[in-house]
Amino acid sequence: MSYNSGLEFSDILSINIDDLLQRIDMNKASLLILDGGIGEGKTTLAVHIADYIHKKKGLGKINFKESLAMGGEEFLERLRICYRNELPVIIYDEAGDFNRRGALTRFNAMINRTFETFRAFKILVILCLPSFHVLDNELFDKQIPRVLLHVKDRTMAQGNFYGYSLYRMRYIKHKIGKLIVPNFAYTQVQPNFYGHFHDLPKTRAKELDKVSTTGKLKVLVKSEIKIKGLLGYPELSAKLSRSIVWVRVHINKLKIKPRQIINRAKYFNEEDLNRLSDHLEGLD
Amino acid sequence: MVDFNNETTISTPAGDVIKILILQRRYDLFESLEAYNKQRGQGTDPNIGGVSARLYTFWLELEAMLKRRLKAEEYETLYQNVISDKEANIILAINTINAQLDFIKLTKIDERQVYESHRAEKENKVKSM
Numbered sequence: 001m002s003y004n005s006g007l008e009f010s011d012i013l014s015i016n017i018d019d020l021l022q023r024i025d026m027n028k029a030s031l032l033i034l035d036g037g038i039g040e041g042k043t044t045l046a047v048h049i050a051d052y053i054h055k056k057k058g059l060g061k062i063n064f065k066e067s068l069a070m071g072g073e074e075f076l077e078r079l080r081i082c083y084r085n086e087l088p089v090i091i092y093d094e095a096g097d098f099n100r101r102g103a104l105t106r107f108n109a110m111i112n113r114t115f116e117t118f119r120a121f122k123i124l125v126i127l128c129l130p131s132f133h134v135l136d137n138e139l140f141d142k143q144i145p146r147v148l149l150h151v152k153d154r155t156m157a158q159g160n161f162y163g164y165s166l167y168r169m170r171y172i173k174h175k176i177g178k179l180i181v182p183n184f185a186y187t188q189v190q191p192n193f194y195g196h197f198h199d200l201p202k203t204r205a206k207e208l209d210k211v212s213t214t215g216k217l218k219v220l221v222k223s224e225i226k227i228k229g230l231l232g233y234p235e236l237s238a239k240l241s242r243s244i245v246w247v248r249v250h251i252n253k254l255k256i257k258p259r260q261i262i263n264r265a266k267y268f269n270e271e272d273l274n275r276l277s278d279h280l281e282g283l284d
Numbered sequence: 285m286v287d288f289n290n291e292t293t294i295s296t297p298a299g300d301v302i303k304i305l306i307l308q309r310r311y312d313l314f315e316s317l318e319a320y321n322k323q324r325g326q327g328t329d330p331n332i333g334g335v336s337a338r339l340y341t342f343w344l345e346l347e348a349m350l351k352r353r354l355k356a357e358e359y360e361t362l363y364q365n366v367i368s369d370k371e372a373n374i375i376l377a378i379n380t381i382n383a384q385l386d387f388i389k390l391t392k393i394d395e396r397q398v399y400e401s402h403r404a405e406k407e408n409k410v411k412s413m
Binding site: 012015016019020022023143146147163164165166167168192193 | 401402403404405406407408411413
């Protein structure tokens with residue numbers, strides 16, 4: 001079952017998306033933010049919106065491998081792909097990316113730089129994250145985020161969204177900083193519009209799950225490596241001030257066995273680093 | 285009489301004080317018109333002289349501005365209506381002056397832009413964002 005206009009979300013959202021697309025046609029930066037708790041349907045709604053835009057431009061449904069970036073590293077790569085293939089929309093799902101130290105600063109810098117440099121990309125960026133208030137004020141000063149869709153209270157039948165303009169976002173952001181329960185801020189500012197959306201069809205949801213889980217797994221693997229203090233060839237090379245080839249050769253020479261192999265990449269620990277370091281001193 | 289050395293007026297531009305005085309005179313005029321209508325409603329034969337006098341002072345306050353903004357014949361008609369002692373003419377004069385005050389945005393109160401607030405981007409635009 002779909003809504004009146006045959007869309008997977010309330011018609012009011014399509015009017016707002018059309019306004020954003022019009023802005024992009026005028027070479028203006030446009031960032032659509034989707035925020036909300038885990039499992040509220042941020043990515044689902046983002047996919048519906050991206051599909052809608054693709055349909056409007058006479059393209060099929062989005063290809064997750066082109067238009068969906070899980071985490072910051074994928075984002076720039078996918079943005080390039082979208083630009084090359086003249087795709088009108090990209091989804092950036094932070095996928096737990098922000099839990100890493102310094103990730104937010106890097107993200108804000110990246111978004112800032114992306115919109116400064118690639119304004120003429122004519123691509124609508126949909127950003128999914130748990131709470132939009134982590135974004136830098138600089139982004140808001142530059143008026144890059146245009147619409148916020150706060151997703152909450154998902155039921156078995158549908159998800160719900162509440163839309164806010166940039167003007168109202170600034171009020172929410174201000175209130176979030178002052179309240180003990182930050183989420184109350186959303187209830188203190190009247191949304192411009194609100195509506196509902198359906199779940200993705202089963203096959204598509206499965207496809208999305210696959211991509212989404214892979215992305216999240218990558219983040220998990222990185223966290224695991226960090227927690228265990230494991231070092232790959234690039235890290236060893238940086239710490240020893242020697243080339244990666246040198247590290248490879250001498251690890252073989254010293255017959256040091258990797259502590260763990262993750263996705264075919266070998267990882268060593270601090271003890272191995274010390275052995276290599278002693279070996280290096282001996283050579284000098 | 286306005287004391288321009290008073291604490292409240294010392295930091296207020298003279299133009300603003302004049303605007304307030306004009307509004308005050310307009311208010312006084314409406315008061316007298318209301319009293320006139322009330323008396324008429326009670327069945328007495330009221331004198332329009334009070335309204336006429338206030339209108340004339342009001343007109344004097346605005347004379348220079350009206351002369352600038354109205355065409356010569358419009359200005360002359362207005363003047364004739366201001367000094368008239370006929371109620372219909374006085375009302376016409378008040379209408380003309382009111383229209384001018386609205387035009388120069390002294391009494392214009394419906395300046396808020398109307399937009400479709402359910403369209404976030406429209407709101408951003410109206411708020412200069």
